[in-house]
Amino acid sequence: MNTLHQSFSVRFTYDVYFSDRLFESTNPTLLDFLQKHHSEGFRKKLLFILDEGVTTAHPELPDQIKTYFSRVSIVDLIPDLIVIPGGEGSKNDPLLVDQLVEAVDRYGIDRHSYVVAVGGGSVLDLVGYVAAISHRGIRHLRIPTTVLSQNDSGIGVKNGVNYRGKKNFLGSFAPPTAVFNDAHFLATLDDRDWRSGMSEAIKVALIKDQAFFVWLEDNAEKLAARDLEAMQYLVHRCAELHLNHIASGDPFEMGSSRPLDFGHWSAHKLEQLTDFEVRHGEAVAIGIALDSVYSQRMGWLSEADTNRILNLERILGFSLFHPALDGDGVLKGLNEFREHLGGRLTIMLLKAIGKGVEVHEMDPNRIREAIGILKENETQPV
Amino acid sequence: MNTLHQSFSVRFTYDVYFSDRLFESTNPTLLDFLQKHHSEGFRKKLLFILDEGVTTAHPELPDQIKTYFSRVSIVDLIPDLIVIPGGEGSKNDPLLVDQLVEAVDRYGIDRHSYVVAVGGGSVLDLVGYVAAISHRGIRHLRIPTTVLSQNDSGIGVKNGVNYRGKKNFLGSFAPPTAVFNDAHFLATLDDRDWRSGMSEAIKVALIKDQAFFVWLEDNAEKLAARDLEAMQYLVHRCAELHLNHIASGDPFEMGSSRPLDFGHWSAHKLEQLTDFEVRHGEAVAIGIALDSVYSQRMGWLSEADTNRILNLERILGFSLFHPALDGDGVLKGLNEFREHLGGRLTIMLLKAIGKGVEVHEMDPNRIREAIGILKENETQPV
Structure with missing residues (x-):
């Protein structure tokens, strides 16, 4: 019988x-x-799930939400606003997945109702996963509260939780119904979270948009001094580039190319090697520095451009080296990334500021050399 | 700042x-x-997961699979062929999900490798779910072994498991990479499984294709007598109509219309009321009979057409009534279906053979009347 297509x-x-x-x-x-x-x-019902880190910084938030919706007659707010711990740890706890699925069941949240997540990237990843698997996908609203989630993870199409320590082992591709970026939450971030999300803006500027990189250079001092207006522009432009990339490429990553993973192969490993003491954005800043120096050592990126990248990161307050880079631990990350991609490595590196280049192998000795240069720079006065 | 679309x-x-x-x-x-x-x-690796019901009927299967792949050099068969219990019970057991996710991890099944499920609809639903959530979606091959899975569930885009007895509460939409319908598995089905999958063919013929309904009438005796060639045609044509419907409609069911759920609102409830003693296809046959008689009582479907439907089901060996229809239990199914759809009911009924009509309410008294007619018919000699 003939095959059906x-x-x-x-x-x-x-x-x-x-x-x-x-x-x-x-x-x-x-x-x-x-x-x-x-x-x-x-x-339609609205089930809110809040990041504990956010309610600690904004203790008035739950009451504000209740007051806001007390005047909205076309939807029903579930009065039990669920607060869960934030940070990477929340993605390691299978009981949190159970707790949230149980809440979806208990409150009768159907496929036309909304699960609303308010928090940093980890809480958004976790809640997005629960929304994606409940009833084969409940409508999901995201209110990201950190720079990283407002300009990168929270506006994209991925969700996930960790499984036995393996990052995002369980998850899916499930676009949100809408995302609401609230600048007010950025003002109360601690300095590390304010800073760390900016590495994704550097990343996307480096592979996609030279003009945005120049803007980052021109506004680096303001950003370092926590100028909220500059940060709002950074978030908006980074989000725009990120969204365009998803729409024009391979949104559900059916192929192997992962250009937005520039700087990430070593970053993922560094997070793991430091037991997530180094935050994602901090690790990405180091990963960007490493792959930029590597690109320069391979003769693809000019020394002047390489120095511009490292200088921008330094002005923004990033460290460009971590002791966990010593030894070959991070090199194992390259193999794990290869396995994750199904056996064939595809890595984005740089030809110029604003111009990426994909390669299928990296030379371990050159990587060690690049690590050595970062280490030497870090211990030298700038 | 302007909204990004x-x-x-x-x-x-x-x-x-x-x-x-x-x-x-x-x-x-x-x-x-x-x-x-x-x-x-x-x-690429291949991880096989087999339905125990299939390996019981085909004890030679695991060795056959190993022998087949011993000659295939371009992929690696994971030699541990995992056998799990089949039937609805397998979807109630969260430990099976864990066991399979753990196997995906242990054997390093990446996004370019394949999870292969061999079995009936329940095993395909469970394995499809595991494949969909692991690494945000591993390539998934389905080898359905029952009429129902070869012509309906196994060739579609849904997966799912039950949660606290709620059918398909957890699941996703995730198209397979390929489906392989092997007619040989149909020959060893018990009579109930041979028969029950045919109700989905009646369903799709009734709402989509009058000519296919006539074919079913013309071949009903052959099908009842287990003619494999006739069954292969039935499976192929039903699969074709099912695939066309998915492609031309709303594949991931973002709206509320669910035409392929004709006959299903009462069927789901009947399965539950009988603790799944009534199999899905058997319940669908009763649901089709009920909604056909209801359509006739509403003046939409002619009495002659209604009788053709009931007669076809009788010749194929279906019961058109079950004692669990007595009382108002099944009417609760209508409300649950409404809730499942988000508050607004959409039900497919019939205007003629091959022509469905969507309605947004059903009259409980007319449903009771239709149940009464089915009960009376069942206790009368035909």
């Missing part, structure tokens, strides 16, 4: 809104969104 | 192959597929 396309659309103090009674952003998506005959 | 399409393609005795050494189907999808530099 199946072929179809699924269109995914979502908006990323930018606002300030989303839950102030006069802020129309969320209300407008809910009205736009309201349909007669459907009674 | 994200929009992209993802294309999904897969083939459904029809063969007989896939693992005989001379059968090229699987080998051809693997060669077509082979790419230099990638070393």
